[in-house]
Amino acid sequence: MLTLETLHIDLDGFTLDADFSVETGRRVAVLGPSGAGKSTLLAAIAGFQPVSGRVLWDETDLTPLPPAQRPVTMIFQDNNLFPHLTAAQNVGLGLRPDLRLSRDDKARVDEALTRVGLGGLGTRKPAALSGGQAARVALARAVLRHKPVMLLDEPFGALGPALRDEMLGLVRTLADEVGATLLMVSHEPEDAKAIAHEVVLVADGRAHAPVPTAEIFANPPAALRDYLGREG
Ligand SMILES: Nc1ncnc2c1ncn2[C@@H]1O[C@H](COP(=O)(O)OP(=O)(O)OP(=O)(O)O)[C@@H](O)[C@H]1O
Numbered sequence: 167m168l169t170l171e172t173l174h175i176d177l178d179g180f181t182l183d184a185d186f187s188v189e190t191g192r193r194v195a196v197l198g199p200s201g202a203g204k205s206t207l208l209a210a211i212a213g214f215q216p217v218s219g220r221v222l223w224d225e226t227d228l229t230p231l232p233p234a235q236r237p238v239t240m241i242f243q244d245n246n247l248f249p250h251l252t253a254a255q256n257v258g259l260g261l262r263p264d265l266r267l268s269r270d271d272k273a274r275v276d277e278a279l280t281r282v283g284l285g286g287l288g289t290r291k292p293a294a295l296s297g298g299q300a301a302r303v304a305l306a307r308a309v310l311r312h313k314p315v316m317l318l319d320e321p322f323g324a325l326g327p328a329l330r331d332e333m334l335g336l337v338r339t340l341a342d343e344v345g346a347t348l349l350m351v352s353h354e355p356e357d358a359k360a361i362a363h364e365v366v367l368v369a370d371g372r373a374h375a376p377v378p379t380a381e382i383f384a385n386p387p388a389a390l391r392d393y394l395g396r397e398g
Pocket residue numbers: 177178180198199200201202203204205206207368
């Protein structure tokens with residue numbers, strides 16, 4: 167279980183509070199207006215953002231741990247691929263930042279690439295990959311790290327609807343296989359409906375406790391109604 171215990175973030179006047187838990191293995195969509203603090207929340211869990219209060223994974227207090235020592239993997243909006251490295255090397259970074267990969271490591275990289283549908287494309291550099299393929303490389307890197315918490319910060323924002331649906335399906339399958347607890351920031355309510363058991367609404371300085379997806383859309387709180395209102 168991931169627990170945010172009286173979490174408080176202060177960013178030069180912008181503040182965000184959170185005090186809730188997410189059960190292990192749940193897929194959670196993080197929704198809310200632009201600038202509300204969705205990325206900041208994920209950064210706090212990953213350890214890139216100093217906080218007061220605590221971030222816990224089961225009984226372990228993660229708050230003092232640097233990002234690399236947390237049971238967490240994160241995919242950012244731009245997929246964080248290094249342009250001068252091949253797809254396989256970009257995935258391999260998830261295992262060893264110095265890329266000194268053993269034979270076993272390389273086999274794991276190949277397996278992860280195959281798992282996301284990129285078998286045989288390991289030698290390509292990002293410039294020679296489509297947007298969807300680049301997103302798959304980022305997913306492969308996240309998957310092979312086998313971390314119990316997966317954080318996705320609008321990973322498919324740049325993809326068209328069909329590709330986006332395909333990627334969401336893949337995320338759902340991969341997260342289930344690993345039993346990962348998933349938090350995914352999105353601007354699309356449809357993404358939440360497609361993939362998430364629960365929704366965390368970030369608005370008015372607070373990341374609210376998760377609410378079952380069907381429930382929150384059937385009876386949206388004011389902040390979500392305002393946000394959905396733009397859709398008509
Ligand atoms: N380093 C910083 N110093 C001060 N304020 C910051 C800093 N980084 C972000 N902010 C502010 O924190 C708030 C939350 O930003 P954040 O990126 O988390 O929002 P978001 O909900 O992810 O937005 P979006 O949907 O537009 O990506 C914003 O008002 C932003 O201007």
